[in-house]
Amino acid sequence: MTLDPVAALQDALRAPTVNDGSGSEAPAFEQLHAALREHFPLLHASLELTAVGGHGLLFRWPGASAEKPVVLMAHQDVVPIAGEWTHDPFGGEIVDGVIHGRGTLDDKGQLVAICAAVEGLIADGFEPAYDVWLSFGSDEETTGAAARAAVEELRTRGVEPWFVLDEGGAVAFDAFPGVAAPIGVVGVAEKGTTDVRLRVTGDGGHSSTPRQNGPTARLARAITRLDRMSMPVQLPAPTVEMFEQIAPYAAKPLRPVLANAGRLAPALARLLPRLGPEPAALVRTTVAITTLEGSPAANVIASAASAGVNLRIMVGETVAEVIERLRAAIGDRQVEIEVVRGGEPSPVSPRDEAFAKITESIAEVFPEAVPAPYTVMAATDSRFFYEISDRVYRFAPFRMTAAQRGSIHAADENLRVDDFLDGIRFYRRLVEGL
Numbered sequence: 171m172t173l174d175p176v177a178a179l180q181d182a183l184r185a186p187t188v189n190d191g192s193g194s195e196a197p198a199f200e201q202l203h204a205a206l207r208e209h210f211p212l213l214h215a216s217l218e219l220t221a222v223g224g225h226g227l228l229f230r231w232p233g234a235s236a237e238k239p240v241v242l243m244a245h246q247d248v249v250p251i252a253g254e255w256t257h258d259p260f261g262g263e264i265v266d267g268v269i270h271g272r273g274t275l276d277d278k279g280q281l282v283a284i285c286a287a288v289e290g291l292i293a294d295g296f297e298p299a300y301d302v303w304l305s306f307g308s309d310e311e312t313t314g315a316a317a318r319a320a321v322e323e324l325r326t327r328g329v330e331p332w333f334v335l336d337e338g339g340a341v342a343f344d345a346f347p348g349v350a351a352p353i354g355v356v357g358v359a360e361k362g363t364t365d366v367r368l369r370v371t372g373d374g375g376h377s378s379t380p381r382q383n384g385p386t387a388r389l390a391r392a393i394t395r396l397d398r399m400s401m402p403v404q405l406p407a408p409t410v411e412m413f414e415q416i417a418p419y420a421a422k423p424l425r426p427v428l429a430n431a432g433r434l435a436p437a438l439a440r441l442l443p444r445l446g447p448e449p450a451a452l453v454r455t456t457v458a459i460t461t462l463e464g465s466p467a468a469n470v471i472a473s474a475a476s477a478g479v480n481l482r483i484m485v486g487e488t489v490a491e492v493i494e495r496l497r498a499a500i501g502d503r504q505v506e507i508e509v510v511r512g513g514e515p516s517p518v519s520p521r522d523e524a525f526a527k528i529t530e531s532i533a534e535v536f537p538e539a540v541p542a543p544y545t546v547m548a549a550t551d552s553r554f555f556y557e558i559s560d561r562v563y564r565f566a567p568f569r570m571t572a573a574q575r576g577s578i579h580a581a582d583e584n585l586r587v588d589d590f591l592d593g594i595r596f597y598r599r600l601v602e603g604l
Contacts, residue, residue, distance in 0.1 A: 173209070173210075173286065173289055173290060173293065174209070175209075175282060175283070175286035175590070175591070175594055176264070176269070176587055176590065176591075177209065178205065178206075178209035178210070178282050178285070178286065179262070179269060179274070179278065179279060179282040179590060180262030180264070180269065180271075181205040181208070181209065181262065182202055182205055182206070182262075182273070182278045182281065182282050183260065183261070183262035183269070183271035183272065183273055183274065183278055184201075184205075184260055184261065184262050184271075185198045185199070185201040185202035185205065185260075186198045186248075186260045186272075187199055187202055187225075187246050187247050187248055187273075187308070188247065188248055188249065188250050189225070189247040189308055189309045189311065189312060190312070195225075195247075196225070199225040199246065199308060202246055203225075203227070206285060209285075209289075210285045210286070210288070210289045212289050212292040212293055213229070213285055213288050213289050213292065216231070216292050217229040217230060217231045217288075217304070218230040218232075220323055222316055222319035222320045222323055223307070223308065223309070223315045223316030223317070223318070223319035223320070224308060224309070224315070224316060225246065225308035225309075225316065226246075226305075226306065226307050226308045226309075226316030226317070226319060226320060227246075227304070227305075227306040227308075228303065228304070228305050228306075228320045228323055228324075229303065229304040229306075230301060230302075230303055231288060231298060231301065231302040231303070231304070232301055233297060233298035233299055233300040233301045233302060233604075234297055234298070234299050234300070235299060235300050235301075236300070236301045237300060238300045238332035238604075239300055239301040239302070239303060239329055239330075239331050239332060240300060240301070240302050240303070240331060240332055240333055240334075240335070240601075240604065241302075241303045241304075241305055241324075241331045241333075241334040241335070241555065241559075242284050242302065242303070242304055242305070242335055242597065243304075243305045243306070243307070243317075243334060243335065243336035243337070243550075243551060243552055243555075244277050244278075244280040244281035244284055244306055244336070244337060245277045245281070245306065245307040245308065245309075245310035245311070245317075245337070245551055246277075246278070246281060246306050246307065246308045247307070247308050247309055247310055247311050247312070248272045248273040248276065248277075248278070248311065249272070249276075249311050249579050251272060252579070252580055252581060253580055253581030253582075254581055255270075255581050255582055256270070256581075256582050257270035257271070257582070258270075258271070259271055259272040259581075259583070260272060264587065267586060267587050267588065268584050268585070268586050268587065269584060269585050269586075269587060269590065270582070270583070270584045271583065271584075272583055273583070274583050274584055274585035274590075275566070275568065275570065275574060275575075275577070275578050275583055275584075275585055276337070276578045276579070276583070277310070277337050277566070279566070279568060279585050279590055279593065280337055280566050280567075280568075280593070281306055282590075283567065283590065283593040283594045283596075283597055284304060284597050285304075286594045286597075287594050287595075287596075287597035287598045287601065288302075288304070288597075288601075290594070290598065291598060291601060291602070296601075296602070298601055298604055299604040300332070300604055301329075302601060302604075303324070303329070303331070305317065305320045305551075307320065307551045310550065310551045314549075314551050314553075314554060316551075317551035317552075317554045317555075318554050321554050321555055321557055321558055324558055325557070325558055329558070330558055330559060331555065331558060331559040331561070332524060332559075332561065333524035333525075333527075333528075333559065333561035333562070333563060334552055334555045334559050334561065334562045334563065335528065335552075335563050335564070335565060335600075336550050336551060336552035336555075336562070336563070336564050337550055337552075337564060337565075337566045338356075338357035338360065338546040338548070338550050338552070338563075338564020338565060338566065339354070339355035339356045339357045339544065339546065339564055339565040339566065340354075340355065340565070340566045340567075340568055340569070340570040340575070341353075341354050341532070341536045341539045341567070341568065341569045341570065342354075342355055342570055342575065343569065343570065343571045343572065344571065344572040345448070345572075346416065346420075346449065347445050347446070347449070348420050348421040348423075348424045349416050349419055349420045349421075349424075350419065351416070351419040351538065351539070351540050352536070352538060352539045352540070352569065353412070353416055353539065353540050353542055354529070354532040354533075354536055354539035354540060354541040354542065354565070355412065355542055355543075355544040355565070356525065356528055356529065356532070356541065356542070356543055356544070356563050356564065356565045357543075357544060357545065357546035357550075357563060357564030357565065358408050358518055358519040358520075358521065358525070358543045358544070358545070358563060358564075359406075359408055359485050359515065359516050359517065359518040359519065359545045359546070360515070360516045360545065360546035360547075360548070360549060360550060360552075360553055360564065361455075361482040361483055361484060361485065361515055361545065361546065361547055361548075361549075362481075362482070362483035362487075362489065362512075362513045362514045362515040362516070363480070363481070363482060363483075363511075363513040363548075363549035364480075364481040364483060364489050364492070364509065364511060364512050364513050365478065365479070365480055365481075365509075365510040365511040366478070366479040366480075366481060366493070366496070366507060366508065366509055366510060367476055367477070367478055367479070367506075367507075367508045367510050368389060368392055368393070368476060368477045368478075368479060368500075368505055368506070368507060369389075369474065369475070369476040369505070369506040369508065370385040370386075370388045370389045370392070370474070370475050370476075370504055370505050370506070371385060371473060371474045371506075372384050372385040372388075372473060372474075372504075373471075373473065374465075374470065374471050374472060374473030375470075375471045376469065376470070376471065377468070377469040377470060377471055378469075380471055381471075384471060384472070385464070385472050385473065385474055385475040386464050386465070386471075386472050386475045388475075388502060388504060388505060389464075389475040389476070389477055389505070391502070392477075392500045392502060392505045393459050393477055395499050395500055395501065396457055396459065396479065396496065396499055396500065397457075397459065399457070399495070399499040400443075400454075401454040401455040401456070401457070401484075401492075401495065402454065402455075403439040403440060403442070403443065403453045403454045404435075404439055404453060404454070404484065404486060405431065405435040405436075405438055405439045405452075405453055406484070406485045406486060406518075406545055407518065408485075408518060408543045408544055408545050409431075409452050409453070409544060409545060410431045410432050410435060411521070411542065411543050412542040412543055412544045413428040413429075413431035413438070414428065414429060414431055414432070415540055415541070415542035415543075416428060416540050416542055417429035417431075419540055438453075439453045439454075451482070451547050452544075452545070453484075454484055455481060455482060455483050455484045455487060455492055456481070456482045456547075457479060457480075457481055457496075458479065458480045458481075458482075459477055459478070459479055460478045460479065460480050461477065461478035462475075462476075462477050462478075463475065463476045463477075464476075478510075479496075482547055482548075483513075483514070483515050484515065485515040485516070485518065485545055486515070487515065488514060489509065489512045489513070489514055493507060493509065513549065513553075516553050516556060516562070517556055517560075519560065519561050519562050519563055520560065520561060521543055522561075524561045524563070525543070525561070525563065527600065527603055527604070528541075528563055528565060528600065529541035530603065531567075531596055531599045531600040531603060532565070532567070532596070534599055535567065535592055535595050535596045535599055536567075536569070536592070536596075546564050550564055552564055566593070567592070567593040567596035567597065568585060568589050568590065568592075568593050569586070569589045569592070
């Protein structure tokens with residue numbers, strides 16, 4: 171069968187692998203796995219496959235040496251459909267050279283690009299210098315249990331990866347004000363992801379006889395105070411390095427400022443929140459109110475009201491510190507704060523030979539981009555791999571406009587066919603360069 175990576179991605183997108191943990195998603199994952207077997211027969215014939223964490227897949231591609239193994243990651247699951255789509259989110263349609271569908275960017279495009287690169291290299295008779303592992307989680311958008319199971323499997327086998335590469339960065343256009351060149355951002359750390367529940371209880375009753383300052387009103391006041399609060403700002407080392415890397419490509423008035431980011435870090439940290447939500451998220455912990463729950467009926471006063479809060483905790487801070495700041499900002503002891511899921515920020519990976527391998531491949535495949543380290547705002551499965559490796563990096567080898575980045579977890583997610591094919595070239599180059 172002739173390798174057709176674009177058709178493979180289309181078939182992968184047609185499998186609605188929304189993993190909610192109920193078990194109803196199993197047929198969709200079986201559909202995806204069947205598509206991968208059909209389109210990548212050499213990969214499945216040549217690599218050892220271990221099922222992990224339910225629908226997770228862990229492949230081993232034996233290399234000439236097991237001394238410095240490498241792990242390439244992606245995830246199979248996608249978030250539910252949101253908003254009004256121009257094209258069928260599970261149709262895999264191609265219109266004017268653009269593939270449309272849930273998962274093109276997050277994260278089936280990356281998964282299929284890895285498989286296509288491996289398939290093509292095997293067909294060419296290529297043997298990697300070191301063992302290459304492919305870790306494809308199936309619940310990254312929820313619990314990450316499959317990724318944790320993959321880590322445990324590798325630990326049991328005594329595998330200590332030289333480096334791990336997962337989703338996270340990209341060849342990002344319009345990523346920073348005043349910088350026209352795209353930035354090939356490679357995540358060397360990621361913020362901690364923590365979910366908190368605010369809860370207020372009190373007297374319920376009939377809506378015809380309301381009391382002042384009931385549970386919903388107290389909760390609303392707490393939410394308003396959180397929305398107005400300002401978290402401390404700081405410029406972590408990866409962000410300083412990113413600014414120094416992009417300084418030559420910035421508008422002239424910005425060049426000396428970015429080139430001296432280390433010395434000007436306190437002033438830059440205060441400035442960035444004024445430039446928009448993306449720059450602001452680079453320098454501080456973010457607080458997002460995401461869910462609300464109160465009375466079950468219009469004529470019933472709630473006896474309990476709650477809100478979900480998602481925190482993205484800055485590298486260098488802790489969950490405990492941030493929770494105390496929330497308590498101080500709310501200033502109401504009747505508002506309970508429960509940590510539903512706590513996740514500390516990741517360690518910072520070194521910028522050494524392994525990092526250089528990644529940036530060299532970026533420079534070769536995307537010569538227009540400026541490679542630079544940065545801190546990933548979102549959570550990825552790769553955070554679990556710090557248990558077995560010090561070098562965990564995050565880069566999706568696709569060009570992404572600001573609009574495309576905004577479509578992740580939203581409507582009209584899409585990827586240009588040419589950019590997808592360049593992503594395959596990136597993985598080929600990376601593996602060949604080992």
